[in-house]
Amino acid sequence: MGVTKQDIDKAIIKMELKGIDRRKFIKYCTATAAVFGLDYYFGSLFAEAAAVAIEKKPVIWIQGQGCTGCTTSVLSSLNPGPAEILIDLISMRFNSTVMNSAGSKSTEVLEETINKGDYLLVVEGSIPTADPRYCLVEGHGFDELLKKTAENATAVVAVGTCAAYGGIPRAGNTGAKGVSEIITDKPVVNIPGCPLKPDWLVGVLLYYFNFKELPPLDSDNRPLVYFGSHLIHDNCPRVAFFEKGQFLEDWNDPATIDWCLLKVGCKGPVTYADCNRIWWNDGANYCIRAGSPCSACVQPQFYEELAPLYASPFASGREDDIMSYFEDRSRGIHAGSAALGAGIVAAPLLANKIIELLKKKKDGVKEHDN
Amino acid sequence: MTTKITVDPVTRIEGHLKVEVDVANGSVTDARCIGTMFRGLEQIVIGKDPRDVPYVVERVCGV
DSSP, X not given: OOOOHHHHHHHHHHHHHTTOOHHHHHHHHHHHHHHTTOOTHHHHHHHHHHHHHHHHXXXXXXXXXXXXXXXXXXXXXXXXXXXXXXXXXXXXXXXTTTOSOOHHHHHHHHHHHHHHOOEEEEEESBEEOSOGGGBEETTEEHHHHHHHHHHTEEEEEEEHXXXXXXXXXXXXXXXXXXXXXXXOSSOXXXXXXXXOOHHHHHHHHHHHHHHSSOOOBOTTSXXXXXXTTOBGGGGOTTXXXXXXXXXXXXXXXXXXXXXXXXXXXXXXXXXXXXXXXXOHHHHTBOTGGGTOOOOOTTSTTTTTTTOOSSSOTTTTOOHHHHHHHHHHHHHHHTHHHHTTTOHHHXXXXXXXXXXXXXXXXXXXXXXXXX | OEEEEEEOSOOSSSSOEEEEEEEETTEEXXXXXXXXXXXXXXXXXXXXXXXXXXXXXXXXXXX
């Protein structure tokens, strides 16, 4: 790669000055490599790639109809601080939330970076298509800015569900769309989530810097390693209660507080993400374990097609309701893992299982009454 | 003689903001503060389950 040991040492010393120690950094790179199923040897290659990036890889981070939640998520991640890694290892040329300059000074830097080319474009927030005035930057529609910045970009990364698929704004009247519907001549990596998990972005960046290509993607253009076949339901800490047919129905009943959240709207059986394998906030916790039903925030159908979020998707308990719920959603959602030969079959099986469990529960209650 | 100062985009904030200031003879005569992004979160929650509303409208600002 043309990187000498001195280059890496220099980069690591620079990080040490910022408070990231060498051990932690190498450990983080190795962990990231492991997630991608690579040999631990790639850990040091990732560190090397990150060291090269110090001088090389400019990043432009633009925002459309978003809430800055994804920027905040990335910046507030903890040990070993992807925030520091992002700021120190890539050259963030434009990010309106953290950059120092404002107004025409900031857009001058943007122009300059675009003209130089060879940068990575990160997009946060959706793109309004009903009327450009729904999102203006320097008096121009956001779609113009997106097209202009994407033209010279080596890769486009859509962070958050808004940028990936339209997300919550898509449910409104502004014609909000995801990046891949506007930019069709370049590969776009979707890293959805509301917000995204910082590790996902850092992992994709390290992979890209090292291999000079994007990681393998699923049918929704999400990195296979982080989304792909990781069905939330499969590794759920409450799955034992699901198997027993014990469903939380009354939030005020302390006896059922750890039970399966399916009947209070959990979308775990139709959601693919690694949340329950690698927890959020530096491994502190994640939604279901904290007592909140999964809202399927990483799915292309989020939000309006999955609403209501906190009501049982099959309140009536009728069998055909349950079947159709899983069948409808399995078509789009399971396509991702269908590539791995598992998905389409899994949804009806799961639906059958749920019907069986709900029946068992009902019969059980009857026997008890007798 | 009025000078118009425009700052667009205003950075280090959440979202999109434009500020226009009119200055005449060294003092500000008029100023406008313009939010240049609209999603219509209020429209989105019309007709939705009330329990979804906090989930959706908290996304007005993620900072």
